[in-house]
Amino acid sequence: MAKTISSDSVGIVTPQLIHFDERLELRSGRIIEQYDLMVETYGELNADKSNAILICHALSGDHHAAGYHDADNQREKPGWWDCCIGPSKPFDTKKFFIVCLNNLGGCAGSTGPSSIDPKTGKPFGPDFPIITVRDWVKSQARLADKLGIDKWAAVIGGSLGGMQVMRWAISYPNRLRHAVIIAAAPKLSAQNIAFNEVARQSITSDPDFHEGRYYDFDTYPKRGLMLARMVGHINYLSDRAMRDKFGKDAIEGSFGRDLRSGKLNFSYDVDFQVESYLKYKGETFSSQFDANTYLLITKTLDYFDPSVDYDFDLSKAFVESQCKYLVISFSTDWRFPPERSREIVNNLLKAEKQVSYLEIEADQGHDAFLLPIPRYIEALRSYMDCVAEELAPGAANAS
């Protein structure tokens, strides 16, 4: 039975694997001889190819940002940013041609550590080079070339996606009109790096990791990846979001009832919903995501700092950029709190760039950027409507 798909969905989508033959020289000095990128697009590219939007994904995201892959699977969840992408949604597929790809080093179809190394006939594993945000953006620019897109109407991303947006504005100033940077930071804090290191230690200390060659042993570091993801989830949810999600039933409610009725376990079994939730989330993730990719992307995050080539002055990094900026943060995001977004904004202002900044009141923490929060959705819609108006025949010709 075919599923019922709402009218504001992009519907059934089919990803395409695009092959690149040219060598890619990486920030590390290493070379990737050839690679594939898994890509999904929504909407139609207009005649002058001016209506293209690039969506950049975060740590655990991929190319599947909207719609469904399977017409029959009733339980399938839509793409990770489905609340924003579709006809009449903020990233409106009636107006824009939207491109999303699984980044290089990923594990959803693009070349990454779990891909077969043609030289050995085995997965790259730990031999896969570490990729930086700059490398990603370079590979995305080649994808734009292949799609015939000289200039994106907008490059958009949340969290690590927002870092790619900044790198686009700096590395390719003439290739985007608008940069939408959501729930991001100009670089990681020591605390962010510390959490990443816990995640990496969790994975690499798992005996099933086999120094990254677990594919050869027909296993994977399930426990390590589960722990890494549990730590991640705590980072993505605000304390408040956890209280709202689990508080009433789990902490005050049933905890209290159980304590009074003597029903607490008094064992190491799960007593609180938050524990089983985290464990479930961690276990599910660990069966779906490649551990080497997780390691790689935490390093990509740690290494991000576009100011390093500019005497550690981020404003200098932005000086040559030509696009307009929208920066959005969320009040309870404690991974990349609003002050980190304000750092970006202040440096943009110092570089005399045109920037709009919005801090959204939301209880959901870092995860808020993925959620249909009314004021956030309205803000995106309103900004993107302006971007679309520039595409109107007159404006498009004038620009």
Place this chain on the structure above:
Amino acid sequence: MAKTISSDSVGIVTPQLIHFDERLELRSGRIIEQYDLMVETYGELNADKSNAILICHALSGDHHAAGYHDADNQREKPGWWDCCIGPSKPFDTKKFFIVCLNNLGGCAGSTGPSSIDPKTGKPFGPDFPIITVRDWVKSQARLADKLGIDKWAAVIGGSLGGMQVMRWAISYPNRLRHAVIIAAAPKLSAQNIAFNEVARQSITSDPDFHEGRYYDFDTYPKRGLMLARMVGHINYLSDRAMRDKFGKDAIEGSFGRDLRSGKLNFSYDVDFQVESYLKYKGETFSSQFDANTYLLITKTLDYFDPSVDYDFDLSKAFVESQCKYLVISFSTDWRFPPERSREIVNNLLKAEKQVSYLEIEADQGHDAFLLPIPRYIEALRSYMDCVAEELAPGAANAS
């Protein structure tokens, strides 16, 4: 060669193991037939036994709160609260008789999971019952009986130690004059519980855990305990403290220098000082602390909520208490932030108790309660001077 010990140190101290023959009925309904508590004391008990202070330790603390155990070891660190305990220090050993014990379930000499179960001749391991704060305080009251102390001049503790102080005030209202509750919370938040669950999963998913019977296998869950402690350390340090500790040299400084000179590892080796610091701290801890005790104490924390017997109204829990209160919090503590301390204060006020509250500006996060921060030390000294004045012959007789 004997070490040089400063004049405000309690000097060389010798812990004593005190045996308890009476059965202890626990909150869980289980029974501990007999047990030992490892105890350290500093200063002299006065004639009317009115000058005794009980110090309650936190997750990784023990009975050794001040001074040194070894006259010859030049590299030995003093007890964990040495900055507060000693002649002329806030908890002044010229005025007070100070008692500190390793709590039941601990791993520093008191009966705990690593102790030998007389019934089996093997370590208790996972058969050791889960202990609550209420159970601890019950065992501490028995220790007070044995020492002939009817009423403590003060019961004092930070973090989980502060939770024991609250329980003392509620369970034994006539047995303490002052309650000093530092960097604590009325109960854990969902986020606190989530971090504890990550720590537990780290330990129990380590193949060397052997369901808690690792003693029998002549091993211990080194990696799991290391990870648990790394997560703990991130909780204990503020983001600001990390930035101060590692920022200049590790994030902006050498990171930048390395990036520019191409010296970043581009591998999964340690790039940042914060990574090696955490790993070092985790590894050191895991070789010194018992994993089953760590599990046990995280559950003790999760289960703490003195309001459960009072319709979840903490103020009602405090109504019968007779002592005066000092509550202290630290501005950058994100484990138990100032608002958690204010919850305690507000409930004490609602219960019409006499309470002083102090929020200390400090960059060090939760760890601040262990550190010689001038305003904090002065506040403790000033409060404890008043407590000591009550002990003066006239006042002591009048009370």
